[in-house]
Amino acid sequence: MVGEETTMPTQEAPTARRKGAALAAATLLAATFMLGAGMTFNNSARINALDLEEADSVARPINESPLVVTPLEPDQEAPTQESDPLRTQDVLPNFYNDTFFTYECSRLPKQGSLPNFLVIGVHKGGSTALYGYLMQHGHVRPATCKEIHFFTNEETYKRGIGYYKKHFHDTKATPWVLTGEGSPDYVRSPVAPVRISAALPRAKFVVSMRNPVERFVSQYVGFLERNLYLDSCASYWTMSRDEIETCERDYKPDLHQSLPSEPDGMTAWSALRAFADPALLAQALGEADLGPVPPRPKSTKLTRHHQTCATNEPQCVRRYCLGHFHDNAIARSIYVDQLVRWLRFVPPSRIMLIQAEVMYKDTPATLQRIASFLELRPFSAFELSHFSEAFRGSSHHTDPAAASCDRETFAPYFVLENNLLDALVAAQFPAARLHWVSWAA
């Protein structure tokens, strides 16, 4: 994660700088990638001075979103593996330089294209490795930095979509070339799916998730290293848990209310019930009958009081609390709620789920699946052979502080959530289901 905490000023990113310095190894091309001319990205929802209200007004119901990514012009055939001018021979992209790991993206080209794909998370879920792997493909170009955080940083968001485009390679002349960024906070942000679905109606999204306990530990050690948290792992856990449980116990929320930033009016609870496999959901919750699935709202206008949480109220309250504390270190590991929020605005066919452990275990196979999802040609043997340890991103699991975390205490908290995630994957992500290794087991 680089600059994932949006309050962190550039100069306070020692980890990021260390990463950049340590990894400034690969060669050429990056500067070339930053140059070029504009791209055909049919964004019918034209957004200039983006703000949330405007994004809300163009947010589409998921069924209306086209599924195609980077259509080729009729006379522009993608090169074959053999004839491919962009096939890397003995040169690899030089995105592992200081710019790549800089919080503030600098050196913007004059013009660029909207991204074709986003790696949207999760924080500490192997997103840096995944992004790095993708950049080894000869038909993929990096953004000016891996993490732009455009849709979640109010300051940059106000600069408009034109500013955002400048962070990307211009793919107009070579529409088979894809470009994208990887901001791990997008997946958990309540505003990101609303804004992104409106601004990038054709983009595809990859999310790398990781065992929730390990993700929590990695965040703790990472925060410790950056002086964002100074106390023990146990107190970090207690603090995070108390925040959610205080909400569950005391807050007495209006259970009919979605987050104000979510224009479709659904709550995380009603969305979960709408999207997850009903039998697995009932099994996870220990209930025989959850009652009828609530209807989706007809309008994407903000409709408060739209959905009820009448059944299984404790779960409903929990989802409400998790939604409000989406930056909470435990909530960041509750992937099921983050995904159902995305599913309200983006069809599952445009979202690819990766489990980091599976990716680490068989990187080439995972990468080929991602290439297929993004409609890229397969990675060549050369590209596959150049994956580097450098793609790990910042690494904390060997830090003694990681060993101080009592994983056995944390694990029970995620059992229900992992089961709910399984119920969601079973219903919405048939491709991911093929390779899914449940964290609930």
Ligand SMILES: Nc1ncnc2c1ncn2[C@@H]1O[C@H](COP(=O)(O)OS(=O)(=O)O)[C@@H](OP(=O)(O)O)[C@H]1O
């Ligand atoms: N190949 C491989 N094998 C094992 N572990 C790996 C690998 N690649 C990345 N990683 C681990 O992923 C963690 C960093 O995740 P992110 O890049 O998403 O972090 S960030 O949100 O961008 O800061 C970070 O985890 P921790 O070491 O536990 O902190 C990396 O070590």
